[in-house]
Amino acid sequence: MDQDHKKLKESSFPCEVLEKVLSFIDSHKDRSSASLVCKDWYDAERWTRSNLFIGNCYSVSPEIVARRFPKIKSVRLKGKPRFSDFNLLPQNWGANVHAWLVMFAKVYPSLEELRLKRMTVSDESLDLLARSFPGFKALSLSSCDGFTDEGLKAIATHCRNLTELDIADSVTEDIGGGWLSCFPESFTSLEILNCASLQCEVSFDALERLVSRCKALRVLQVNESINLEQLQRLLVQVPHLTRLGTGSFMQELTVRQYKDLQTAFSNCKNLQALSGLWDATSVYLPFVYGACASLTFLNLSEANLRSGELAKLLPHCTSLRRLWVIDTVGDKGLEAVGSSCPLLEELRVFPLDPYDLDNQQGVTEAGFLAVSRGCPNLKYVLYFCRKMTNDAVVTIVQNCPDFTHFRLCIMNPGEPDHLTNEPMDEAFGAVTKTCTKLRRLSVSGLLTDKAFEYIGKFAKNLETLSVAFAGSSDRGMQCVLEGCPKLRKLEIRDCLFGNAALLSGLDKYETMRSLWMSACNLTIKGCKLLAKEMPRLNVEVIQDEWSDETHANKVYVYRSVAGPRRDTPPFVLTL
Amino acid sequence: METSVATELRLGLPGRDRSEAKIISVSNKRSSSEMDDSCDPQQESVVPAQKAQVVGWPPVRSYRKNILQKKAESSSDGSAMFVKVSMDGAPYLRKIDLKFYTNYLDLLKALQSMFKCTIGVYSEREGYDGSEFAPTYEDKDGDWMLVGDVPWEMFVTSCKRMRIMKGSEARGLGCL
Numbered sequence: 001m002d003q004d005h006k007k008l009k010e011s012s013f014p015c016e017v018l019e020k021v022l023s024f025i026d027s028h029k030d031r032s033s034a035s036l037v038c039k040d041w042y043d044a045e046r047w048t049r050s051n052l053f054i055g056n057c058y059s060v061s062p063e064i065v066a067r068r069f070p071k072i073k074s075v076r077l078k079g080k081p082r083f084s085d086f087n088l089l090p091q092n093w094g095a096n097v098h099a100w101l102v103m104f105a106k107v108y109p110s111l112e113e114l115r116l117k118r119m120t121v122s123d124e125s126l127d128l129l130a131r132s133f134p135g136f137k138a139l140s141l142s143s144c145d146g147f148t149d150e151g152l153k154a155i156a157t158h159c160r161n162l163t164e165l166d167i168a169d170s171v172t173e174d175i176g177g178g179w180l181s182c183f184p185e186s187f188t189s190l191e192i193l194n195c196a197s198l199q200c201e202v203s204f205d206a207l208e209r210l211v212s213r214c215k216a217l218r219v220l221q222v223n224e225s226i227n228l229e230q231l232q233r234l235l236v237q238v239p240h241l242t243r244l245g246t247g248s249f250m251q252e253l254t255v256r257q258y259k260d261l262q263t264a265f266s267n268c269k270n271l272q273a274l275s276g277l278w279d280a281t282s283v284y285l286p287f288v289y290g291a292c293a294s295l296t297f298l299n300l301s302e303a304n305l306r307s308g309e310l311a312k313l314l315p316h317c318t319s320l321r322r323l324w325v326i327d328t329v330g331d332k333g334l335e336a337v338g339s340s341c342p343l344l345e346e347l348r349v350f351p352l353d354p355y356d357l358d359n360q361q362g363v364t365e366a367g368f369l370a371v372s373r374g375c376p377n378l379k380y381v382l383y384f385c386r387k388m389t390n391d392a393v394v395t396i397v398q399n400c401p402d403f404t405h406f407r408l409c410i411m412n413p414g415e416p417d418h419l420t421n422e423p424m425d426e427a428f429g430a431v432t433k434t435c436t437k438l439r440r441l442s443v444s445g446l447l448t449d450k451a452f453e454y455i456g457k458f459a460k461n462l463e464t465l466s467v468a469f470a471g472s473s474d475r476g477m478q479c480v481l482e483g484c485p486k487l488r489k490l491e492i493r494d495c496l497f498g499n500a501a502l503l504s505g506l507d508k509y510e511t512m513r514s515l516w517m518s519a520c521n522l523t524i525k526g527c528k529l530l531a532k533e534m535p536r537l538n539v540e541v542i543q544d545e546w547s548d549e550t551h552a553n554k555v556y557v558y559r560s561v562a563g564p565r566r567d568t569p570p571f572v573l574t575l
Numbered sequence: 576m577e578t579s580v581a582t583e584l585r586l587g588l589p590g591r592d593r594s595e596a597k598i599i600s601v602s603n604k605r606s607s608s609e610m611d612d613s614c615d616p617q618q619e620s621v622v623p624a625q626k627a628q629v630v631g632w633p634p635v636r637s638y639r640k641n642i643l644q645k646k647a648e649s650s651s652d653g654s655a656m657f658v659k660v661s662m663d664g665a666p667y668l669r670k671i672d673l674k675f676y677t678n679y680l681d682l683l684k685a686l687q688s689m690f691k692c693t694i695g696v697y698s699e700r701e702g703y704d705g706s707e708f709a710p711t712y713e714d715k716d717g718d719w720m721l722v723g724d725v726p727w728e729m730f731v732t733s734c735k736r737m738r739i740m741k742g743s744e745a746r747g748l749g750c751l
Contacts, residue, residue, distance in 0.1 A: 083634075086630075086632070086635075088630070143636075250684075250696065251696075279684065281693070281695075283696065350635065351633065354633040354635045355633075384633060409633055413629065413632065466634075468632065468634075493632075494629070494632075
């Protein structure tokens with residue numbers, strides 16, 4: 001036995017071979033696992049990792065990253081907790097990318113890609129980025145804020161090899177359109193351009209010239225300021241687009257212009273995704289029909305279509321897998337979805353008027369049922385409605401048992417089953433019982449602890465759970481913490497869970513990315529206790545106008561190897 | 576937290592007593608003091624807590640709403656220009672601030688959203704022909720005009736009030 005042991009130790013792989021093998025592994029989860037095998041594997045892994053993914057920018061520090069990984073080419077970094085999308089986080093909370101960029105500039109001069117989500121990015125940071133990485137290729141800013149025209153100008157001016165510029169849902173109030181003119185005439189490498197969320201006018205001239213010289217352009221998503229005539233001029237330059245985001249449809253066209261647009265769209269034989277379509281109505285929507293056969297993703301969330309218009313459009317989209325609509329299409333429109341889109345895997349229905357609580361329009365359980373009957377491959381749903389029933393949801397998941405993401409938002413807080421007046425517990429019981437592959441769940445409506453018992457008992461693959469206005473006691477939250485082994489993100493608002501619930505998860509939080517609790521019954525004392533028991537967690541209390549010396553109104557808990565934040569603003573208390 | 580209260584099932588918002596703290600705005604169009612007594616007794620002038628608007632709920636991405644709000648704040652150059660807007664068939668009028676908008680497109684979009692109607696596209700020759708509704712306004716001279724005929728600035732200064740007419744009625748107003 002001893003001899004064999006010795007032999008094993010001596011005949012370990014030469015590290016070059018190990019590195020070569022590991023270089024084929026892309027998934028960061030697999031790489032993390034590999035790095036834990038032994039010291040040799042840890043070293044080989046760190047030398048061969050080129051893609052860095054950090055799900056919470058505060059879970060680690062730039063210094064630690066720099067020490068561990070010497071050769072990074074692409075970075076994905078996420079910052080603020082998701083509820084910042086709904087204005088629950090005060091301004092200047094943090095997640096500023098600058099310190100990271102300073103480190104990257106020093107340690108990773110051949111950085112090529114940077115993808116940020118929910119981070120604050122200043123013009124100064126964009127300037128630093130533009131000047132520090134000569135081979136820089138792809139910049140993606142999803143739901144970011146803090147930059148203006150000046151920052152984009154720096155990128156356009158200095159990034160000679162840029163292939164991708166994607167400003168997706170970033171908040172860009174002070175942006176002008178001048179940055180487009182800053183791409184030099186010699187610049188031809190752009191393949192992806194998404195500036196759909198810009199709120200200002202873009203220089204069409206500059207855009208047209210840019211598009212005409214970037215022959216490899218395959219994704220173009222313009223903003224609302226581009227009208228139909230301009231769109232046609234762009235389309236004839238790049239008929240090979242795979243993803244198109246149009247501008248506004250609010251323009252009066254001559255017959256000639258209409259025909260030109262129809263031709264332009266018919267020539268787009270490779271279109272897989274179509275979005276934009278602001279204010280598209282039955283008047284002009286038909287000219288896109290020619291491009292719809294190859295579409296797998298149709299985003300109508302800016303076009304307030306009625307059921308009839310949707311019913312006419314969908315039969316042209318024979319390959320559709322993902323559909324986003326506004327609830328103006330009504331249950332009738334969703335019936336059309338059920339009958340025209342048998343391959344559908346993802347449906348998102350957004351509310352036209354979410355804040356008008358007296359409004360009785362929109363979609364109900366009938367629409368969702370209709371879709372489930374016609375689309376058995378449904379895996380992802382985001383559904384905003386004002387009415388739902390337990391029975392409907394039970395039937396829906398029987399029709400579509402493969403849900404991985406089930407996000408149901410019944411818009412009136414604490415709304416019961418509108419036929420039986422009972423809580424919506426059974427609905428989510430059915431979802432968790434039937435959909436064994438469920439990874440993400442958002443619950444709503446009137447819910448007691450029973451709903452959470454179901455979640456804890458059945459949702460064994462659940463990774464993300466969002467809860468609002470629900471639960472009857474601390475036990476609810478406890479069931480989830482004790483029952484869901486793969487839980488990574490838990491976000492809770494306006495529930496009565498208190499310190500007992502919080503502390504029941506002591507052993508759990510280190511296995512999770514983060515916990516958010518706002519407008520619950522937590523006290524500073526309770527949070528301090530958590531912080532004391534679990535020193536490797538950062539327990540942060542955000543003080544706002546609803547908090548006082550005892551009540552902790554907004555609490556953010558996350559694991560970190562970097563210790564407490566060093567950049568907390570005055571209203572964030574680290575316990 | 577008393578367990579008896581905690582386990583009590585109620586239809587109101589759970590958790591802390593919300594009536595003072597969280598409500599930031601009450602949206603009830605019928606709470607005006609000019610309401611007469613013959614009104615439906617269920618529509619009281621005080622909105623129950625669960626009907627009021629709560630911060631960040633429903634969870635819809637709000638970056639566009641922020642832009643609109645900023646626009647409203649920045650247009651504080653002196654007086655606003657409120658005009659009454661009525662729509663055929665609607666039970667009550669609305670008021671809008673013309674100075675909040677910078678062009679016809681934005682105004683029409685807002686009207687369509689406010690009154691849940693389709694106004695369609697304006698053309699000089701046909702007006703809003705073919706649309707379900709047509710926006711009209713009364714100008715300084717007391718004449719009823721079709722919205723869109725005159726330049727925007729002229730419209731803003733001469734418009735006294737607006738009426739969204741049924742398309743069939745508005746046909747006669749198109750420029751001849």
